[in-house]
Amino acid sequence: KAIEFIAKNREIQQPRIQKHGGKWLKEMGDGVLASFSTASDAVYCAGEIQRVCNLDPDLNLRVGIHLGEVLFKDEDVFGAGVNVASRLEAISPIGGILISEAVHSNVVNRRGISSKYVGQKSLKNIEDPVKVYSIEIDKEFADETNNLVFNSNQNSRKQTTFRYMAISIFSLIAIIATFVFFKTNQTEKSNVLFEESIEHSSIAVLPFVNMSSDPEQEYFSDGICEEIINRLAKTPGLKVTARTSAFQFRGGKHDIKMIGAKLGVSTILEGSVRKSGNRVRVTAQLISVQDGFNIWSQTYDRDMTDIFAIQEELSNSITDALRLEIATAARGSLNETSNLVAYNYYLQGRYFWNKRSEEGILKSIEFFEKALNEDPNYAMAYVGMADAYNMMAIWNLIQNKEGFQLARNAALNALELDNQLGPAYAALAYLQMSYDWNWEASRENFLKAQQLSPSYAPAFYWYSELCSTVGDSEEAVLNMEKAIQLDPLSLIINSELAWLYMFDHGEPELAMEQVEKTLEMDPEFVPGHFYFYHIYYHLGKMDRSFKHFKQYHRWFPDSSRLNNRYEQSGWEGVAQAMLEAIESGVGPSLISPVTMAEYYCHLKEYDTSLDFIEQAYLEKDHYLTHVAAWPFFKPLHKEYRFQQVMSNMNLDLSRLGPHL
Numbered sequence: 001k002a003i004e005f006i007a008k009n010r011e012i013q014q015p016r017i018q019k020h021g022g023k024w025l026k027e028m029g030d031g032v033l034a035s036f037s038t039a040s041d042a043v044y045c046a047g048e049i050q051r052v053c054n055l056d057p058d059l060n061l062r063v064g065i066h067l068g069e070v071l072f073k074d075e076d077v078f079g080a081g082v083n084v085a086s087r088l089e090a091i092s093p094i095g096g097i098l099i100s101e102a103v104h105s106n107v108v109n110r111r112g113i114s115s116k117y118v119g120q121k122s123l124k125n126i127e128d129p130v131k132v133y134s135i136e137i138d139k140e141f142a143d144e145t146n147n148l149v150f151n152s153n154q155n156s157r158k159q160t161t162f163r164y165m166a167i168s169i170f171s172l173i174a175i176i177a178t179f180v181f182f183k184t185n186q187t188e189k190s191n192v193l194f195e196e197s198i199e200h201s202s203i204a205v206l207p208f209v210n211m212s213s214d215p216e217q218e219y220f221s222d223g224i225c226e227e228i229i230n231r232l233a234k235t236p237g238l239k240v241t242a243r244t245s246a247f248q249f250r251g252g253k254h255d256i257k258m259i260g261a262k263l264g265v266s267t268i269l270e271g272s273v274r275k276s277g278n279r280v281r282v283t284a285q286l287i288s289v290q291d292g293f294n295i296w297s298q299t300y301d302r303d304m305t306d307i308f309a310i311q312e313e314l315s316n317s318i319t320d321a322l323r324l325e326i327a328t329a330a331r332g333s334l335n336e337t338s339n340l341v342a343y344n345y346y347l348q349g350r351y352f353w354n355k356r357s358e359e360g361i362l363k364s365i366e367f368f369e370k371a372l373n374e375d376p377n378y379a380m381a382y383v384g385m386a387d388a389y390n391m392m393a394i395w396n397l398i399q400n401k402e403g404f405q406l407a408r409n410a411a412l413n414a415l416e417l418d419n420q421l422g423p424a425y426a427a428l429a430y431l432q433m434s435y436d437w438n439w440e441a442s443r444e445n446f447l448k449a450q451q452l453s454p455s456y457a458p459a460f461y462w463y464s465e466l467c468s469t470v471g472d473s474e475e476a477v478l479n480m481e482k483a484i485q486l487d488p489l490s491l492i493i494n495s496e497l498a499w500l501y502m503f504d505h506g507e508p509e510l511a512m513e514q515v516e517k518t519l520e521m522d523p524e525f526v527p528g529h530f531y532f533y534h535i536y537y538h539l540g541k542m543d544r545s546f547k548h549f550k551q552y553h554r555w556f557p558d559s560s561r562l563n564n565r566y567e568q569s570g571w572e573g574v575a576q577a578m579l580e581a582i583e584s585g586v587g588p589s590l591i592s593p594v595t596m597a598e599y600y601c602h603l604k605e606y607d608t609s610l611d612f613i614e615q616a617y618l619e620k621d622h623y624l625t626h627v628a629a630w631p632f633f634k635p636l637h638k639e640y641r642f643q644q645v646m647s648n649m650n651l652d653l654s655r656l657g658p659h660l
Helices: 002-019 039-053 080-091 101-107 139-145 154-169 215-232 243-249 256-263 304-321 340-353 358-374 379-394 400-417 422-436 439-452 457-469 473-486 491-503 508-521 526-538 542-552 559-583 593-602 606-619 631-636 640-648
Strands: 023-028 031-036 061-073 076-078 097-100 113-121 130-137 174-184 202-205 267-276 279-288 294-303
Touching: 002 023, 002 031, 002 039, 031 039, 031 080, 039 061, 039 097, 039 101, 039 113, 039 130, 061 080, 061 101, 080 097, 080 130, 097 101, 101 113, 101 130, 113 473, 202 215, 202 243, 202 256, 215 243, 215 267, 215 304, 215 340, 243 256, 256 267, 279 304, 294 304, 304 340, 340 358, 340 379, 358 379, 379 400, 379 422, 400 422, 422 439, 422 457, 439 457, 457 473, 457 491, 473 491, 491 508, 491 526, 508 526, 526 542, 526 631, 542 559, 559 593, 593 606, 593 631, 606 631, 606 640
Parallel strands: 061 097, 202 267
Antiparallel strands: 023 031, 031 174, 061 076, 061 174, 097 130, 113 130, 267 279, 279 294
């Protein structure tokens, strides 16, 4: 059967590669490597071959195209150009064509070729990230030109032949050439335009079903899953999906293949927990996404005092099943307490913290404090406290100074107990960015967190915020995309990526696509509307911007009144209505000076707006780190007082919000 497919490949590909002026270099298993004189020849050829293969359900082709330096020697070809093309083929969807930035810049204005930016991707064994685009060839254009290509390429084909004859003589000369890597994949076709390649060693831990008679014991089953995630995340070579995304599939029956595709993983761990008195039963099974078969399953019946041993055994069994070696440092080091009562309180704290609500944050602090009362040396409970107080400060539930200082104390206590805790470094780095404005110390600790906890998505997401704040736009997008790989269904990370596409990369179409993608996941996600309000304001789509503004400010008591103000006076009317509500005592108990500056900017009262900007500086308001990119503050950029505040914060205004 394999020989038949290879023969069919040759029958389809060889004449078409020749027709488009290409050179068939070699076969690599069921793949083909070819070179072309121009990027457009390569793309048109790939499009024609895909159209033919798409007519045959047994021929599922993927194509990767790159323009790069290669070396010919002894009738073979080597170099980074070949490697990049091969890696692009590997992540291409079946029936698709992926090209690098180098190819895209040569074909972007060519007739009949349409492209879509996929993102900046880290490719295996390729040092620098590559900007990747998907390509489609217009069918009518392809039909129109199909019979003309052969004649038009006669000269280029002769030139290509001469070049390779020369290279056969001067075999060590490196040249620039376009390479296409075709590969047939005999699997079911995908309708997805682009999917991340699913890494072989990758896993998502779904929330274990709480089988206890008490539904309030859900915190315990969730906590076990979270501890397993933390243990597995310490395993070199294993990609572990973050809790936020994996727990989207709580309850109900979900198709394993669908979950694997959404999360980009090859294996799924699911199970159940039954807690009764001092006994606990944990059942777990590891499932292959590809065929739905169980790789491994186990049931543990133990006393509650053995819960830590169960987690370690379970983690070790999974890594053994995946033929990986769990890091020695990860064995028996993550719980950091032998006190079962403290551990129970910690699990309840994390359970409420993950609810991401004001009530949930306050309850989480209560349980973290109880855990520390039971075990004052419980480092992870201190990390929980740091995360909670950071969040309280960011959400204006507590004064900036008080909240961030409490977070600092907790993070430093955690690191004093265990200086290898990545999440503790991330919590410390976050307040150093948001409150201290110590960019270098924050960067150092974020990178330390990434090194120690490479599967901890916040370490990449928060570091992306830092990079955006200091004007390192490329690094900001790269780290946010890495965070999405780890936590693909996180609403806040997806929302912030839309912001970066707009204000750091100047890609409005990508930004709007990302907005729609996030809203599809949860149209009621309030923080997301904050970003979308700014994006549409910047694009001049004021009605849509106002819609998101209202969704973000749900505390406003009378939406019809706000609608009337907007219809009558635009943003000036909206700002006036908001100020009136605040003056009457309606709304949040703490209002950021930056928010007040925003309203006065809408009113075009720029001096008053600057007064509040300076007040925010004196109070070290965390929102001040982002104001240079907020579109309605653009009129302030030319003002000396605004420039002085940015300078005092050691921020280069010329690098901030580059696409504002």
